[in-house]
Amino acid sequence: MQAAHSGKRSGYLSWDDYFMAVALLSAQRSKDPSTQVGACIVNSQKRIVGVGYNGFPTGCSDDTLPWSREGDFIDTKYPYVCHAELNAVLNSVPGNLTGCAIYTALFPCNECAKVIIQAGIREVVYLSDKYAGTDSVRASRHMFEQAGVACRQLEPANPVVTIRLSENG
Numbered sequence: 327m328q329a330a331h332s333g334k335r336s337g338y339l340s341w342d343d344y345f346m347a348v349a350l351l352s353a354q355r356s357k358d359p360s361t362q363v364g365a366c367i368v369n370s371q372k373r374i375v376g377v378g379y380n381g382f383p384t385g386c387s388d389d390t391l392p393w394s395r396e397g398d399f400i401d402t403k404y405p406y407v408c409h410a411e412l413n414a415v416l417n418s419v420p421g422n423l424t425g426c427a428i429y430t431a432l433f434p435c436n437e438c439a440k441v442i443i444q445a446g447i448r449e450v451v452y453l454s455d456k457y458a459g460t461d462s463v464r465a466s467r468h469m470f471e472q473a474g475v476a477c478r479q480l481e482p483a484n485p486v487v488t489i490r491l492s493e494n495g
């Protein structure tokens with residue numbers, strides 16, 4: 327077979343790396359000092375239909391609610407923060423998420439797993455599984471398996487994606 331010599335640029339992002347990079351860029355908006363998570367929902371036509379990152383609900387101040395991980399539950403971030411996956415679903419363009427894939431920086435917790443399943447999303451592509459083994463993630467995996475939602479860990483073709491916002495410096 328003849329090699330293609332069209333002059334096409336090499337080194338462009340694969341679809342998987344592109345959608346995960348969008349999720350990670352979105353994570354850069356997170357105010358969480360310890361874990362920044364982003365998520366990107368993609369439909370079967372490879373169109374992005376929702377993005378989100380972890381943060382407090384609209385109208386709840388990033389400057390007054392706590393970002394702490396420890397202490398009384400009520401004094402930590404955990405009862406307040408909306409996860410990236412939830413926000414990506416809630417931020418999605420009105421329509422149908424049936425058959426979509428969600429790219430997420432971190433494997434979904436059990437609460438987001440329920441949202442993902444109920445939204446009709448059929449594939450979860452994740453980067454980190456740093457909370458594997460917790461009850462929350464074990465429950466997620468259990469639900470995804472039962473509901474037939476495919477999960478795969480992304481092995482990026484490009485380990486680093488550089489975005490330069492300025493021509494100088």
Ligand SMILES: Nc1ccn([C@H]2C[C@H](O)[C@@H](COP(=O)(O)O)O2)c(=O)n1
Nearest residue numbers: 360361363380409410432433434435
């Ligand atoms: N799949 C996930 C898991 C967690 N998050 C959010 C919730 C918190 O803001 C943060 C985790 O904080 P940590 O316990 O690591 O200090 O990440 C999410 O959005 N999606």
Ligand SMILES: [Zn+2]
Nearest residue numbers: 409435437438
């Ligand atoms: Zn979650």
